[in-house]
Amino acid sequence: MDVRITVLPGDGVGPEVTAEAVACLKSVAERYGHRFEFQEALIGGAAVDATGDPLPEATLKACQGSDAVLLGAVGGPAWDKHPRDQRPESGLLRLRKALGLYANLRPVSVHPALEDASPLKPEVVRGTDLMFVRELSGGLYFGEPRSYSDQAAVNTLAYTRAEVERVAKMAFELASSRRKRLTSVDKANVLETSRLWRKVVDDLAPAYPDVAVQHAYVDSFAMSLITRPRDFDVVLTENLFGDILSDEAAVLAGSLGLLPSASLGGSVGLYEPIHGSAPDIAGQDRANPIGTILSAAMLLRHGLNLTAEAAELEAAVDQTLREGHGTGDLKGARQAHGTRSLGACVRERLAAAVTPSR
Numbered sequence: 001m002d003v004r005i006t007v008l009p010g011d012g013v014g015p016e017v018t019a020e021a022v023a024c025l026k027s028v029a030e031r032y033g034h035r036f037e038f039q040e041a042l043i044g045g046a047a048v049d050a051t052g053d054p055l056p057e058a059t060l061k062a063c064q065g066s067d068a069v070l071l072g073a074v075g076g077p078a079w080d081k082h083p084r085d086q087r088p089e090s091g092l093l094r095l096r097k098a099l100g101l102y103a104n105l106r107p108v109s110v111h112p113a114l115e116d117a118s119p120l121k122p123e124v125v126r127g128t129d130l131m132f133v134r135e136l137s138g139g140l141y142f143g144e145p146r147s148y149s150d151q152a153a154v155n156t157l158a159y160t161r162a163e164v165e166r167v168a169k170m171a172f173e174l175a176s177s178r179r180k181r182l183t184s185v186d187k188a189n190v191l192e193t194s195r196l197w198r199k200v201v202d203d204l205a206p207a208y209p210d211v212a213v214q215h216a217y218v219d220s221f222a223m224s225l226i227t228r229p230r231d232f233d234v235v236l237t238e239n240l241f242g243d244i245l246s247d248e249a250a251v252l253a254g255s256l257g258l259l260p261s262a263s264l265g266g267s268v269g270l271y272e273p274i275h276g277s278a279p280d281i282a283g284q285d286r287a288n289p290i291g292t293i294l295s296a297a298m299l300l301r302h303g304l305n306l307t308a309e310a311a312e313l314e315a316a317v318d319q320t321l322r323e324g325h326g327t328g329d330l331k332g333a334r335q336a337h338g339t340r341s342l343g344a345c346v347r348e349r350l351a352a353a354v355t356p357s358r
């Protein structure tokens with residue numbers, strides 16, 4: 001299979017974690033006889049420094065002309081005081097919007113070897129298997145009008161029925177293929193957008209009779225998520241709530257550095273870890289590359305329809321963790337690694353897997 005993948009390393013730990021994921025993708029391609037062509041492009045602070053624009057036209061064109069996009073992370077203190085259109089984060093938001101990516105899938109599971117890595121009790125986190133479906137191109141991050149002065153600031157929260165419907169349909173379909181439970185998280189007791197959200201979900205429910213639907217308010221759900229996570233399967237949220245709740249859910253898994261994501265809905269998908277640029281550990285070979293490597297596995301599955309290859313990469317990660325390998329963020333990892341050597345560990349296990357038939 002001939003494939004073009006655009007790699008956007010970005011800022012902070014982004015280049016370190018994408019390097020490991022790209023090396024894993026190269027190993028997979030070699031094992032299966034695929035030809036993956038990688039092209040790097042600038043985004044975020046790195047792009048601001050080079051061109052003044054966090055999403056240069058050339059980067060958007062490269063993404064639009066490829067089969068899938070792998071991203072590290074953007075942002076950092078160097079650009080925090082820049083005006084909004086020159087902030088790294090606005091480049092990423094523009095990219096998501098331009099690619100039409102309205103659904104962000106964020107799977108969260110607890111690896112059996114990492115039940116002690118969470119500050120929560122093992123009996124609480126054990127067996128957790130969630131799929132967040134976060135709306136990605138609407139809501140507060142995009143709503144107009146928006147404005148800022150030192151005296152008053154405005155953001156707008158707006159959703160249309162069509163915007164809610166398309167992401168909710170994806171969540172229903174995922175729930176139907178999993179444990180058939182959908183929890184829609186909103187703040188319908190206070191917000192009009194959430195009232196619409198709830199109505200749309202209820203209107204869609206009869207089309208998915210096998211899926212049990214439950215609504216939850218975001219405030220109490222934030223508590224339920226870490227006190228009884230096994231009660232949930234697919235969790236559907238608007239953009240802001242999903243951003244916050246999925247980082248909270250990282251506490252269940254044991255580290256923010258473990259969690260991958262896939263942003264879907266347009267013709268080209270974007271695959272990135274859920275964490276940010278982690279400026280506190282950038283450039284020190286300390287970042288956990290697993291979230292980005294698992295994002296690469298999602299790229300294989302959702303972006304290229306290479307399910308056996310995706311499963312093999314996930315199995316290599318699974319074995320790496322089962323054998324006690326981990327970076328410093330994983331409490332209780334018996335064998336301490338840096339970013340590069342943990343990536344190499346995954347590739348060694350990949351290489352040792354039974355050779356696929358071509």
Ligand SMILES: NC(=O)C1=CN([C@@H]2O[C@H](COP(=O)(O)OP(=O)(O)OC[C@H]3O[C@@H](n4cnc5c(N)ncnc54)[C@H](O)[C@@H]3O)[C@@H](O)[C@H]2O)C=CC1
Pocket residue numbers: 013017072073074075076077089092255256257258272273274275276277278279280281286287288289291329
């Ligand atoms: N998708 C993206 O590109 C995102 C970018 N950001 C940006 O990243 C910058 C830093 O934001 P923070 O709030 O500090 O969030 P962050 O996710 O970068 O870091 C939060 C904490 O998690 C740790 N961490 C994150 N990734 C890790 C990894 N792979 N391995 C081990 N530890 C890891 C960090 O060291 C830090 O202590 C900001 O400029 C923010 O806007 C934040 C979230 C998402």
Ligand SMILES: CC(C)CC(=O)C(=O)O
Pocket residue numbers: 089090092093243274
């Ligand atoms: C634009 C990003 C900084 C938003 C975010 O935190 C995320 O998507 O996880």
Ligand SMILES: [Mg+2]
Pocket residue numbers: 243244247274
């Ligand atoms: Mg976030």
